[in-house]
Amino acid sequence: MQHSPSIVAMLIVFLILLGIMWLGGRILAKWHPVYAGKRARAGYWLVTALAVVILIFSRWLRPLSGFPGEWFRYFIYAAYVWMVGLVFMLVVLLAGHGVRLLARKLSQQSKPLQAGRMVPGGVTRREFLQRAITVVPAVPFAMSAYGVIDGDTKIVANRYTLSYAQLPFALDGFTIAQISDTHIGPFFGMDKLERVLDMVRQDEPHLLAITGDLVDDLDLLAPTIERLTAFQAELPCGIFYCWGNHEYFRDISRIRKALYSSPIAVLENSHQAVKDGLYLAGVDYPWGKNKAEQETKRQDYFAQSVSKIPADAFTVFLTHHPDFLDNAFMAGVPLSLAGHTHGGQVAVFGASVLPVQYKYMKGMFRQNGSYGYVSAGAGHWLPLRIGCPAEISFFKLKRGIS
Incomplete structure (x- = not known):
């Protein structure tokens, strides 16, 4: 008897991934103004669409046994890094938004911070924090890349x-x-x-x-x-x-x-x-x-x-x-x-x-x-x-x- 994942199960997985992609884009845009611009949003959806196409493409072509060749495996890895990174990013940014809300609530109950106070480097504390949080979304993708490389090489x-x-x-x-x-x-x-x-x-x-x-x-x-x-x-x-x-x-x-x-x-x-x-x-x-x-x-x-x-x-x-x-x-x-x-x-x-x-x-x-x-x-x-x-x-x- 031949068994395979049902159409319903595959559809559910696809809808979940679609939801993650949509929600990830929305949360990323709200995380920092730099990610809310048209170019940033277009880039996000372009890379996401390419990752989806590559993964669908690889599903049927079996890259190590003919066309398009073993070289295509690295594109598959990159696609997985991106898609898994989106899941990690969703978790990290949702947690980050929670921390932000908590920090705002606590700051309202305490002495206001001096926004113009300088930190090493000649920038204000607010400017330093604004720059720092822009790199937070990169952390989940670094974790994803580590997981893909480690998973492929370590036994x-x-x-x-x-x-x-x-x-x-x-x-x-x-x-x-x-x-x-x-x-x-x-x-x-x-x-x-x-x-x-x-x-x-x-x-x-x-x-x-x-x-x-x-x-x-x-x-x-x-x-x-x-x-x-x-x-x-x-x-x-x-x-x-x-x-x-x-x-x-x-x-x-x-x-x-x-x-x-x-x-x-x-x-x-x-x-x-x-x-x-x-x-x-x-x-x-x-x-x-x-x-x-x-x-x-x-x-x-x-x-x-x-x-x-x-x-x-x-x-x-x-x-x-x-x-x-x-x-x-x-x-x-x-x-x-x-x-x-x-x-x-x-x-x-x-x-x-x-x-x-x-x-x-x-x-x-x-x-x-x-x-x-x-x-x-x-x-x-x-x-x-x-x-x-x-x-x-x-x-x-x-x-x-x-």
């Missing part, structure tokens, strides 16, 4: 040592690498995949788990499978894969055929014995019309994936959707690996500011001796990360009491 390696009393002796020291949500396409080319695999190689894991959303650009599907197939030969226990949701947004039949024709082990509501009592189980993405239907599918998929695994086996569970962690915790699965959330991509003091929140958003969770990990992802479909870098995760299993 961290997170390493965890997990202890289990029931771990078979033969698995002591066994290491699993996880990558998730690469979204290979406009912002994650083959060069970046090679960089990620090099980082995985350095830790010498026994196997690699890929928890969904591998490819967004189907023109890069064949070279991706080819590269992973070659890399598989370097891993003692190979590569294991479970489906994400973006595979269904593209062409699930084509992706399924490519993966099943490769040596990569696809875990689709199934499991596979690895070695020395280690089993890997994995599930499909739980599509549902509502929460209840999705929960029913989760229960069914999970039950299928672990059915007939020996009771004394050590099981590692792979899922794209993090809600499956509840099922795994209830079943006492020792280790579960998930993705999907990207960690929210923008975080403040480690907490995601994403409006949509998940019970298991990012990082390590533990219940009754079982561990569950939600990866922030190695890639993204929106090239922006602040306080939530892309990651590769490593899990070393140790026998002992945690």
Whole structure:
């Protein structure tokens, strides 16, 4: 079954962006007279319109796989810097207007400031403040540029040592690498995949788990499978894969055929014995019309994936959707690996500011001796990360009491 964002959802997103663009222009014009002139307003709408056209243009042309070429990617980045900067600017200027109103109210209740008092540089305090506030709108765009550059270039390696009393002796020291949500396409080319695999190689894991959303650009599907197939030969226990949701947004039949024709082990509501009592189980993405239907599918998929695994086996569970962690915790699965959330991509003091929140958003969770990990992802479909870098995760299993 092919899934894709509904027309209604896309229309809602477009209307929200249109509202942000309109409100941003209005607030910017009121922020300082320099932004209220005809040229400034015309420039604002010209750049905004160009950004929208570039993003729409890039949606269908997939710049890394043909015309107009990789060079166009930088225009896409600039467009994202502008559009994300508008959102940040809206927040900053709304907060700034609030501070202004509060300052005016307080100034009316206190001794008036001496407007003509000089500050270093030979200008009055009022002139200094007027000049200073003109640069405030540039701050959100600087933040946006930082987020785009950092999101595109920074990948961290997170390493965890997990202890289990029931771990078979033969698995002591066994290491699993996880990558998730690469979204290979406009912002994650083959060069970046090679960089990620090099980082995985350095830790010498026994196997690699890929928890969904591998490819967004189907023109890069064949070279991706080819590269992973070659890399598989370097891993003692190979590569294991479970489906994400973006595979269904593209062409699930084509992706399924490519993966099943490769040596990569696809875990689709199934499991596979690895070695020395280690089993890997994995599930499909739980599509549902509502929460209840999705929960029913989760229960069914999970039950299928672990059915007939020996009771004394050590099981590692792979899922794209993090809600499956509840099922795994209830079943006492020792280790579960998930993705999907990207960690929210923008975080403040480690907490995601994403409006949509998940019970298991990012990082390590533990219940009754079982561990569950939600990866922030190695890639993204929106090239922006602040306080939530892309990651590769490593899990070393140790026998002992945690």
